[in-house]
Structures are given as structure tokens and as C-alpha cells.
Amino acid sequence: MEKPRQGFWGLWNISFGFFGIQIGFALQNANMSRVFQSLGAEIDNLPALWIAAPLTGLLVQPIIGHLSDRTWLGRLGRRRPYFLTGAILAALSLFFMPLAPALLAAAVMLWVLDASLNISMEPFRAFVGDMLRKDQHSAGYAVQTAFIGAGAVAGSIFPWALEHLGVSNDAPLGSIPDTVTYAFWFGGGALFLAVLWTVLTTREFSPQQLAAFEGARAEAADDAVHALAARGPLASIVWIAAGAIVALAVGWFDLEKEVYLLGALLAAYGIASLIAARLARAGRGTNMLASIVGDFAGMPALMKRLAVVQFFSWSALFIMWINTTPVVAGAFYGAPDAADPGYQEGANWVGVLFTVYNGVAAIAALTLLPLLASRFGKVRTHIIGLLCGAAGFASFFVIRDPHWLIASEIGIGIAWASILAMPYAILASNLPQAKLGIFMGLFNVFVVVPQLLVATVMGSIMKAFFPGQPIWTMAFAAGTLCIAAVAMMRVNES
Template identity: 70%
Template sequence: MEKPRRSFLGLCRISVGFFGIQVGFALQNANMSRVFQSLGSGVDDLSALWVAAPLTGLLVQPVIGHMSDRTWLGRFGRRRPYFLAGALLAALALVAMPAATSLLPAALLLWMLDASINVAMEPFRAFVGDSLRRDQHAAGYAVQTAFIGAGAVAGSIFPYVLAHFGVSNVAATGAIPDTVRISFHVGAAALVLAVLATVVGTREYSPAEMAAFGEAEVPVAAPDLAARGWRASLGWLVGGGAVMAAVPVLHFQKEVYLLGALLAGYGVLSGLAVALARSGRGGGMLASIVGDFSGMPPLMKRLAVVQFFSWSAMFIMWIYTTPVVAQRFFGATDPASAAYQDGSNWVGVLFTCYNGFAALFSLFLLPRLAAAFGPARTHALCLLAGAVGFAGFLVLRDPRALILGEVGIGIGWAGILAMPYAILASSLPQAKLGVFMGLFNVFIVVPQLLVATVMGSVLKTCFPTQPVWTMAFAAGSLLIAAGFAARSRGAL
């Protein structure tokens, strides 16, 4: 017996909630650097303020994945309670963000916003895999990517549209423009309504139904932590200590201490998990997550390298596009100037374009290309297109011409959002789909942490007055990702 085949409308019902999640995510990506600079942050401090976003993902997603795999609340289901709760908390953060009057509350609200989005986002990834038969996974994640793109378009363009209709786009030093404030409030409403549409319009298969489909929730054993030595844990601990020791020697900024602390912290946690397993208490959350992480399927390990370099590029773009466009294309470095705010609004347009192109490409072309060339080769081609798009920031001078580069970035983004998840959903055990999806996102979060802690030091040391060179790093990172994806085609 197989799961019923979903119609196109059914695929839309499953993923429409991601439209709202992405509205909130896009408002965050396109406007938080602007908010931070409006509240007094310098360009080289942006990466430190942004570190909250990947850190929350690193902590939240594996835990939520582990918990959602083990949840069944009857009519409320397994995944839906999590993405509804995350949506409500994210909406509260969006409403409160424009009221921030200093950097500390803004940074704390970003932490809350990103944590809440992660609570909602991770179960949504697994929800698609739960709901669809294997031969619909590629189509399901492509439709999800289309909703992601549509939500990002709406979230990114809204401040620009409000300014076009006469809403004030400038504010006094230390204040946030009305265009941003109203956009965050509308985004909060869109987030809740879209997620409610999925919660109300879908149902989840019960454990008995999953068993009838041949996807019973049979526990899948993690590697035996009790049989492991302490070498790996010690390696993580020593590596983290070495990173922290290198900060004063190499004159890195103090934020790099956080990266070292996280590496050392994982060493401590993994050692604790081994100790718990050896004492006969290996069935708890910590030991289970550490065991699953150390025992990832080979397919996940191959995709992890691709994800690392792919998301490094995207995080560079989200942090630095605003100062790059404002300075290079609008001649402005003062966040209080009208030219800077005009440049910031144009960034919203650019982000709208790449997300719109991603939505169209994923809906109409990506499944066909994957069927014709295979998922790995298609993913490599998408990443190459993204690298070309980033190179446009270095060679183009007219801000309107940057839209051409956004076509390539949109194609790359479509591949990043759809192809790895379609591959994994068809290959991972159903009983651990949530936790493996959460652990897979570690390889999204770690490069973001690396960018957030190191790129500020690189920018300050190598090109303190020319942030446009961050886009060269983004292009190179996607080229590396494309190379690894192409080399993995035999396995994928």
C-alpha cells in the first residue's frame, strides 16, 4: 500500500505555510543590517550582531527535529504543533522589533525571531517528507521552494512599495523608518495566517497509517556511544581551544572566541553523551542526537560539504549586500542619509528579484532538469549560475543591471533550497527524518557562524573601505560547492 498521490493543490496546501515563514525570514534578511546600522552599528560590527541567527539554528533545529520525531498529539499531529508555535513566537518578535531603540534589544529580538523561525522551519521540511510518496519528493520540495520564493518576494519588496506610495523612508538617527516598521507588522500577520492555512488545511498520517504504507515508526539505532573512546570529544575540545588561542595571535575580532567556544562546547557535550551511554543512560535526547550526528549516513556527509560552501555564500550576501549597494552604487555610507535609505530599498528589490526567479525556476524548470540530468549535476549547474550572479557585483556599475546577476543567484538559491532535501527525504529512515533534517541544518549553520565571526575580521583587515569584495568570497564559495556537487553525482 502506498501513500495517495497528491494533486498540485494538495502539494500547495502542504507548503503554503512556508510562504508566511519566508515573509518573516526575508524581512529579517533584507532589513536587519539596516536596523542595526540605523541604531549605531558600524559595517565591520554587523557580522557579530548577526551571529544570533545561525547560533539559534545550531541549537534549536536538531532538538526540535528529535522532539517532533517522537511527538504524536492525535488530531494535532506530529509536526504541525511545532511550526504553529514557532510562527506565533516569530510574529511577536516581528511586532516588537521596530520598537527597539538600541542595539541590545534589537539583537535580542533577532535571536528570538530566528529561534522561532527555526522552530517552525525544521518540522516543515520533515512534514513534506512525511506527507508525500517518494516519487513526489522532488515535486514537493520544488513547490515548497516556490512558496519560499514568493514569501521572500513579498517580504523583501514591501518597504520599497510603501516608500513608493509615500510612507516615510527616513528617520532620525537611532530610529527605524516607517517603511520598515509597517513592513514588520504586516509580515507578522502574513506569517500567522499562512501557517494557519497549512495547519487547518492538512492532516498528518498516524503511526498506524505510516505502518500500512510500509513506513512504520520503527526505532533506528544510533551508533553505540558506549563503545566509543574519548578521542573525538577530546579533538573537538582541543580544536575549540586552539581557535580561541589563535584570536590574539592572528588579531581576529573577539567574536571568533564564540566559534572556538562552540567547538569546545560540542566536545564537552559529546563527551557527556559518551559517559551517559556508558552508564546505561544512552536513550536520552543528548546521547541520541550526538549518536545520530556521529553516525550520519554517507549521503549526508557528501551533501554536508556542498551545503557548507553554498550557505557561506548566501550568508555573506544577506549581511553585506546593503552596505555594498549603498556605497558602490548609491555613493552613501551614512545610514541616516536619504541615499543610503534609497540603496537599502534597492536591496529589497534585488532580494525580491532573486527570490522571484528562484520561485519560477523551481516551479517550472528544476524538476525537469533533475529528471534529465540527475539531482547532483543539476545542483552543480545551479550553483555555478549563482557564482556568476555574485560576480556581477564586482563588474557592474549600474544598480539596475544588478537584476541580471539576481537571475543567476535565484537559480542557485532554487537548487540550494530544493535539491538536497529531495535527495535526503528519499534516502533517510522515516523514523528519524526530523532529527536528520535538523542535523543536516548544522551544515547550514556552521558556515554562517564562520562568516559571522570571521568575515568581519577579514573585512576590517583586508579591505575596510571596500565591502564589495565580500561578494568575491561569495562567488568563490559557490564555485567550490559546485565542484563538490559535480564530483558527488555518482553517489547522489
């Protein structure tokens, strides 16, 4: 038995909600450093303030993936309850974010916003796999990527467009410009309406239908939990020891205090795996902790290799989101201080640049990537995309006129389109349907872990080797994309 083939409007409705979600992410990515600096944050403290976003994703995505695999709320379905809940919370967060009275309040709101966006976003990845036949997976993720790009264009361009419509872009230190405030409010409304469209226009397959579609591939037993029960404590002890070593290194090498978080996470996973193994041995394999840890330890080989690629790809992206505003304002507008009018001008230009790379991604997802994939395959297409992004980041060192940075963003946009489409298209065709949510959630751990690493370690690196020169973060971004391209050579898409 096979799933019915989706037409144009079916593909549209399945992914349209991601248009709204990406508006939220774009507003966050392009403006949070600006919000923090406007409220008095120093540039060296930006990575620490951004920790909330990846840490939230690390905790939320596997949990939501696990729960959405096991949810069925009648007519509302399997994934859609999470779309709707996350959208409501994210819209409220976007409304209250620009009203934050102080830096700490803004950091807390970022935590709430990112958690809400992740609640909506994570099931969307599995939703494409749920609703589409295997021969439509590439098309489905390409359409989703196009909506991601279009949503990011809308979110990124909001402040710039509002300024040109006469809304004030000036703000004394300690306050947020009206352009950003209104952009967050409009974005929250757009996010909710777009997700509501997908919720109202799609009907999910029931668990019985999905089992019939899966056929012989349906899992009779949870082999991952059985393997976890049989595992000794050595691996868990190694994780705990690694966390202790990282914590000690903070004092030995005078690293930034945020690195303590990295050590704590390593040790926490070691402790969680010990508890999960004990639960599995006691016959409690259906426990959420045992299931998540068991599936993480038992990831398919293909997924592990793609995880390495994701790790380095998203390291570069998070470097870009944190640092592009201070890089452009300081290196191209001569305004490193947020109180300088030139800083706000540079920050608005970053919104335009982010619009360009997202617009390029939307177009490339529907045109360039399918053409390359049909000729060279998904793996080689992704390698080409990653190298285009590396060239875009490297070009920051040879360009002098900020307007020419648009050329840099074209390469970054091609990489962004490929990162959002190719790995997921490869995975969706090779994962069991019953565990698509949890495996997509675990795969996204390798999206957020590098962000945590950047947030905790990058500040120490820049302070030690490139103080007051944030443009060197672009060199790190180019280098990590090159490493990702090399790692992709180990992936066999068949």
C-alpha cells in the same frame, strides 16, 4: 503499503505555511543590517550582531527535529504543533522588532525572531517527507521552494512598495523608517495566517501508519546510539583541543573577539559528545543529548557529502544577506553612511534585488529545475545552479549601474532555488522515516555553522585585507559557491 498520492491542492496545503515563514526570513535578511546601522552600528560590527541568527538555528533545529519525531498530540499531529507555536512567537517578534529603543534591544529581538522562525521552519522540511511518496519528493520540495520564493518576494518588496504608497522612508540616526516598521507588522500577520492555513488544511499520518509505510526499512534498534556507546574519547578530545586552539589564535593573530564564539562551540561539542557517550554506555540512549550526538556522528555517507555542499553554499548566502545593503549603498549609491538619504535609497533597492532573486527562484523551482533534473539528474542540476549563483556574485565587480544588478540576481535566484530543493529531494528519499525530523535538523546544522563562521571570521578578514571595501565580500561569495559545485561532484544521488 504505500502513501496515497497527493494532488495539486495537497501539495499546496502541505507547503503553504512556508510562504509565511519566508516572509519573516525575508524581512529579517533584507532589513536587519539596515535596522542595526540605523540604530548606530558600525559596518565592521554587523557580523557580530548577526551571530544571534545562526547560533539560534544551530541550537534549535536539531532539538526541534528530535522532538517532532517523537511528538503526537492527537488531532494536532506530529509536526503541526511546532508550526503553530513558532508562528505565534515569530509574529509577536516581528511586531516588537521595529519598536526596539536601542541597538542591544534589536539584537535580542533578532535572537527571539530567529528562534521562533526556526521552530516553525525545521519540521516543514520533514513534513514533506512524511506526507509524500518517494516519487513525489522532487515535486513536493519544488512546490515548497516556490512558496519560499514567493514569500521572500512579498517580504523583500514590502518597504519599497510602502514608500511608493506614500509611507515615509526617512529616518534620523537612531530611529527606523516607517516603511520598515509597517513592513514588519504586516509581515507578522501574513506569517501567522499562512502557517495557520497549513495547520487547518492538513491531517498527518499517525505513527502507526508511518511505520506501516516504512515497512522493512523501519529501524528495530538505534544503531547510532550503540555506535556512540562503543566510541572512545579521542574524537571528543580533538574537538575540545580544536576549540582551545581557535581561542588562542584570537590573541596570536589579533582577530575579532567574535572568533571566541567559534572556539567555544567546537569545545562545547566535544564536551557534549563525551557526556552523550557516557549516557549511551549507561543504557540511557533515549536521552535527547545521546540521540542527537549519536545521529550526528552516525550520519549516512550521502548526507555527509551533501553536508559539505551545504556548508559552502550557505556561506555564500549569509555573506550576501549581511553585506548586500552596505555594498549597494556604498559602491553604487555613494552612501556608506546610514544617515545619508542615499543610503536609504540604496537599501530600498536591495529590497527590490532580493525580490528579484526570490521571484526567479519561485519560477525556476517549478519550471527550470524539473526540466534540468529530468534530463541531467539532481546532482548535475545542482552543480549548474551553484555555478549560476557564482556568476551572479562575480558580476558585482563589472556592473556600474545598480539597475543592472537585476541580471546578477537572476543567477543568484537560480542557485537559491536549487539550494532549497535539490539536496532535500535527494535526502528525503534516502533517510529512514522514523528519523526524518532529526536528520533534517542535523542537515540544517550545515546551514547555520557556515553562517556562524562568516559572522565570526569575515569581520577579521575584511578588516585585515579590505578595510572599508565591503564589495569584496561578493568575491568570497562567488568563490564559496564554486567550491560547493566541486564538492557536489562527489555526491551520488542513487
